[in-house]
Amino acid sequence: MLEKNVKLVNDAFKEYYFKHFELIHVPTRTSEREFGYQKFNEGMTRHLSIKDDNELHLLLMTQVPSDVYCSNAYYSFPNLPMTEKDWKGADLIFDIDAKDLKLDCRTSHICCKCNSCQNIVKQGINCSVCGSTKLETISVTCENCISESKKEVARLHEILTEDFGIQKKEIQVYFSGNEGFHVYVVNSDYQTLDSRERADLADYIMFNGIIPETLGMSKQNNSKFALPDVNERGWRGRVAKEIFTSKSKRVKIVQEILSGGYSVFQAKLEDWRQKIGVKIDPKVTMDIHRIFRLGGSLNSKSGLSKIMCKDLENFDPFSDACLLDDEKVEIIANCPISFKLKNKKYGPYEKEKITVPKYVAVYMICKGIADIN
Amino acid sequence: MIQLGIRDLVKYPFLAETGEYLRDKGFNLEQLGHSDWKPIVEKAYGRIVVATTGQIYGSAIEDFENVDSEILSFVIAVVLLKSAGIPTLIKRFSLAEARRAERYLQQDLLQKKNETNSELPLKIMQDLFSVKVMTTDEDFVISVSDYLKRAVQFHEKEWKLINRRVEKGFVFLTAHETVRLIRKELDGYINSKILAVNIPSIPDIFRERVSDLSLLAKKFSEYVTVSSDYPPCIKHAIEVLDRGENLPHSGRFMLATYLLARGQTTDQIAPLFKNAPDYNERVTRYQLDHIAGSSGKGTKYSCPSCNKLKSENLCFEIPECSGIINPTQFGKKRTANA
Ligand code: SF4
Ligand SMILES: [Zn+2]
Ligand SMILES: [Zn+2]
Numbered sequence: 001m002l003e004k005n006v007k008l009v010n011d012a013f014k015e016y017y018f019k020h021f022e023l024i025h026v027p028t029r030t031s032e033r034e035f036g037y038q039k040f041n042e043g044m045t046r047h048l049s050i051k052d053d054n055e056l057h058l059l060l061m062t063q064v065p066s067d068v069y070c071s072n073a074y075y076s077f078p079n080l081p082m083t084e085k086d087w088k089g090a091d092l093i094f095d096i097d098a099k100d101l102k103l104d105c106r107t108s109h110i111c112c113k114c115n116s117c118q119n120i121v122k123q124g125i126n127c128s129v130c131g132s133t134k135l136e137t138i139s140v141t142c143e144n145c146i147s148e149s150k151k152e153v154a155r156l157h158e159i160l161t162e163d164f165g166i167q168k169k170e171i172q173v174y175f176s177g178n179e180g181f182h183v184y185v186v187n188s189d190y191q192t193l194d195s196r197e198r199a200d201l202a203d204y205i206m207f208n209g210i211i212p213e214t215l216g217m218s219k220q221n222n223s224k225f226a227l228p229d230v231n232e233r234g235w236r237g238r239v240a241k242e243i244f245t246s247k248s249k250r251v252k253i254v255q256e257i258l259s260g261g262y263s264v265f266q267a268k269l270e271d272w273r274q275k276i277g278v279k280i281d282p283k284v285t286m287d288i289h290r291i292f293r294l295g296g297s298l299n300s301k302s303g304l305s306k307i308m309c310k311d312l313e314n315f316d317p318f319s320d321a322c323l324l325d326d327e328k329v330e331i332i333a334n335c336p337i338s339f340k341l342k343n344k345k346y347g348p349y350e351k352e353k354i355t356v357p358k359y360v361a362v363y364m365i366c367k368g369i370a371d372i373n
Numbered sequence: 374m375i376q377l378g379i380r381d382l383v384k385y386p387f388l389a390e391t392g393e394y395l396r397d398k399g400f401n402l403e404q405l406g407h408s409d410w411k412p413i414v415e416k417a418y419g420r421i422v423v424a425t426t427g428q429i430y431g432s433a434i435e436d437f438e439n440v441d442s443e444i445l446s447f448v449i450a451v452v453l454l455k456s457a458g459i460p461t462l463i464k465r466f467s468l469a470e471a472r473r474a475e476r477y478l479q480q481d482l483l484q485k486k487n488e489t490n491s492e493l494p495l496k497i498m499q500d501l502f503s504v505k506v507m508t509t510d511e512d513f514v515i516s517v518s519d520y521l522k523r524a525v526q527f528h529e530k531e532w533k534l535i536n537r538r539v540e541k542g543f544v545f546l547t548a549h550e551t552v553r554l555i556r557k558e559l560d561g562y563i564n565s566k567i568l569a570v571n572i573p574s575i576p577d578i579f580r581e582r583v584s585d586l587s588l589l590a591k592k593f594s595e596y597v598t599v600s601s602d603y604p605p606c607i608k609h610a611i612e613v614l615d616r617g618e619n620l621p622h623s624g625r626f627m628l629a630t631y632l633l634a635r636g637q638t639t640d641q642i643a644p645l646f647k648n649a650p651d652y653n654e655r656v657t658r659y660q661l662d663h664i665a666g667s668s669g670k671g672t673k674y675s676c677p678s679c680n681k682l683k684s685e686n687l688c689f690e691i692p693e694c695s696g697i698i699n700p701t702q703f704g705k706k707r708t709a710n711a
Contacts, residue, residue, distance in 0.1 A: 164517055165542020189518045197521040199692065204534040214536040233540045282692070 004372050005365045006040045010064055012324050012362050013298055016305075017060040020323060023307065024296030026056050028186070032074035032088065036291045037065035040300070046291055049079040066300035069291035072184065074191075082289060089191035092198070093292055094205075095284040096152045097180035098145035109337050110139040113368055120369065122336045138368055140339035141179045141317075150312055153181050156278045159205055160185060163234050175317045177299025177306035182292070195286050202285040207235065207277030210269055215239055217257070217265045224254045242276055303362035319343065326357035335369035379440050381493055384477035386447035387470065387563045388497070395448065398441070405449065406576020413442050417449035418582045424469030425462060425589060427616065429476070449579070451567050456575050457586035463567050468616070471560035475552045482513065482548035494552075502558045512538075512545040515554075520544040523554045528609040528689035604703035605689040606682055607631050614645055623677075623685045625649075627700070629664050630676040634701045639665050676701050 001009070017024070027033060036046030037059070046069070050056050060068070071078065073090035099106070113120050114127035115134040126133055153173055160166045160183075172184040193201065203209050212218070215236060216226030228236035230244060243257075244250045257265060284290065293299065293306050305323050309315040319342050333354050338347035341360055353373060356364075364370035377390050405413070423430045447470070454463050481494040498504045504523075507514045517539060524532045538545040546554070575583070603611070610628045613620045620628070625646065632642050639661040646657050666673030678699050682688040697703055 162541065163539045165540075189516065193518055193521060196525045197518075200521055200525055200534050201517075204539070208535065209530060209533045210535045211530050213531070234538060235535065236538075 001040055001365070002371060008329065008358075008372050009066075009300075009303065009362050009365055010040055012303065012358055013066070014061070014064045016298060016324055017057070017064065020296070020305075021053075021057050023305065023323075024056065024060065024294070025053055026050060027070060027295070029074055032076070032078060034071040034073070034075060034078040034085070034291060035294075036069040037063060038067045038069075038300075039063060040066045047079050047081065060297075065297075068294040068297040070294045071289070071291050073288055073290075087288065090288045092185035092188065092190050092193075092201075093284060093290070094156055094183040095176070095180065095281040096149050096156065096183070096279060097176070097178075097281060098141055098149045099139060099179055100279050100281060101145070101148050101152070103145060103148055105142050105144040106139070109142050109145075109339065110137055111336050111369070112136065113138055120334050120336065136368075139179065140337060140367060143318075143340070145179060146317060149180050150315075152279050153183060153312060155276075156183055156205060156280065159278065163204075164188075164190070164201075166190075172295075173309045173312055174295055174306050175304070175309055175315065175321050177293060177297075177304045177321065178301045181309070182306065195288050198288065199282065199286045202280060202282040204235075205278045205280055205285075206282065207273045210235065210273075212262055212265050212269065215265075217262055219262050222258050222261075224258065227254060227257065238276055239272060242272060301366055303359060303366045322359050322363075324359035324362055326359060328355050329358050329361040330355050330373045331361045331364065331370040332373050333364060333370040335364065337369075339363075377493070379444075383440050383443045384481075385474055385493075385497065386444050387474070387566050391444060391448065394444070400445070402452070402572075402576060405445070406578055408578060410445075411578055413445050414449055414453075414578060414582060416442060416446040417453060418585065420446050420450045421454060421462065421466055421586065422589065424466040427465075427469070427618075429469055429473045431473075451570055452572055452575060453579060453582055453586060454567060455570050455572050456579065456583045457590070459586060459590040462586060462590050463564060467564035467567060468560045470563050471556055472616075474559055474563075475556055478552040479548045482551060498551075498555060501562055502555050504555060506551060507543075509545070513548060513551040514543045514545055515551070517542050517544055520546075520554070523557070526557060528605050528612075530689075602704045603631075604694060604700045605691050606679075606687050606700055609689050610687070611645065614649055620649065621685075624687050625660075626664065626674070627677055627682060627687055629661055630674050631700055633665050633673075634676050639667070 030050065030052060033049070034046065035048040035050045035056075036044055037048075038044050050059065059065075071090070072093045074088040076086035076088060078085060107123070111120055111122050112124060112135040114130060114132050115136055116132040117127060117130045119127050119129040120138075121128050121135075125135070127135060157171060157173075160171055161168060166185055166188050170185055170187050172186065174182045174184070176182050190201070215228055216222070218226075228240040228243075230237060230240040232240060244253055284292075295306055295308060298305055303324055304317060304321040307321050307323075309320075318340055322341050331354060332351065333347070333349035334351045335347045335349045338345055340346070341363060342357075346356065346360055346364075349370075361370065361372070365372065377388070379394070382388065382391050382394055404410075420430045450466065454466055478494045478497065495506050495508075498506050504515055504519050517534070520537070521534060524534070530536060534544070607628060610620055610624045613624070614628075628645070629642055632645075633639075639658065643654070643657055643661055646652055664674045676699055677685075679688060679690075679694070679697065682700070683690075694703065697705075
């Protein structure tokens, strides 16, 4: 980030951290967690341990991090090097990101920035100015992205409670501060699972690796009685609801399936995975040594806060997580796409000088589509 | 507390209760050194030999005249193994005994309907391996986390959680699957039990068989190293052979070509196949040399592609396999996202 931009964003972050202590807390079992942070244009500082809220707030005030992280894992010695930390367990974590959902709306709100000359184009594989192929995709988030992500969260929630028997009160949902949601499961007997075991858990959630036999199709002698029923629980029930759209059609569809045979059925599994598998990022769930963005902190990719969603359905990140100041700031915007913050639409702008509230300025600078004037 | 019957000790002689039983009956090592007991020493030795060939020793459980000798043959086998102190033999013996116990556990679980003996296997699993198994009308049920911790060791797709019935935090299993899940632990348990046994000195009539064990072990001395960076298809094939189970020809071909490609020699590879039920040293050598191209016309065969192996049901793809088309590429391409 350009130095002149850093100053503005840094000041805005500092002010946020000063004003919003009430939103930022250390998680439970604080002394067993590893903390880390990054400052603008600097590397990561990690392997820290933090005692309590006061110590955390002090760090935020003095360091003004661009990003703050905390481990989902519990260690005996969180501030020692990884091999000496003595891992004891970790909350389950899930990352759902709109950019992984392959939504049609995406093309309307992404653009590309040339890494060599900073030129911004709506789309393409070459920079229209210098011809470089090193283009970086910039995306803002739209309401559709958020509502589709919420649906994924809801489906994840159903699997966690119905299939895995996790209690509702142990599940915490956060807006990630950028384009999706982070889901935590605390206090469960899943905490001691290692990385491989979590990978299999993630596959379950994503509907990955299912074999036709599980759904009652085998290579020989198939019978309609083995196929799943809408009243079953777990994936068999969910698949049944997907295949048998209505009761009256069941007989006909069953016949189609049985005459199609094993390989036709097998090919369908992939379609279903796309449709009904929950789109979590498996790398996040598998990683048991990760430091994950701390709840209440700001996300330097957007200037929005990672905040807890108590009422997911009505949660509006563009207002509820947009907590920076609204003081007017003058910026040069170079933004071929438009976005909404606090119910107001901004953009597109073609290298224009505009005056906007600070939260908009920070959002655009963090996204790389504006510079301070 | 469950009262263990003597029949249970025949089935599960590695339980702590065995020691108590023998003590109550007044058996001790010194006394077993009497030549009257020679047949049991032979029986014990036989039990080890059977184990090393990858087979399962069958006790005549119904034949109750000889329950003591069944139990004693296990105990003496342990004494012999311990005195010989050869890790491969101990390893093979504990695996074979684990698989033997697995059969009985399964039978006992299935008998739960007539309620004769359902509690013991559940108790063994709970006490020895802290797996809480509950029963429903026709299934056995364990928690998802207990399941995952064990099932991830299997490469077969059936063991993936997605291919299981999962409800409210529990996985539903058959009796067979339930015991299969704990095989490794049972093996480890028996192994550690043997290692923990302390034998001050052994009776003379044992000595001959102890030295025979050293001879027996020679057969297995060329130990093949299983590297942890082998792809899952290769690991699976090695495990199948290691268990003394049958690996189809296509699997042996894959294994041989893979290891040759990794620079191993036919001499290093041949011992891997020793456990196969149909092992024949000369034939194996011949086949390996043929594959390696060092005999006859000298065409060297290369390792089949992942696609081919998939079609032969030999592939057990994991995320680390992404982007490769042949097992020999496994582990060579590092993913950028560490
Ligand atoms: S993908 Fe290739 S390397 Fe991986 S398990 Fe399958 S066959 Fe082996
Ligand atoms: Zn350019
Ligand atoms: Zn969108």
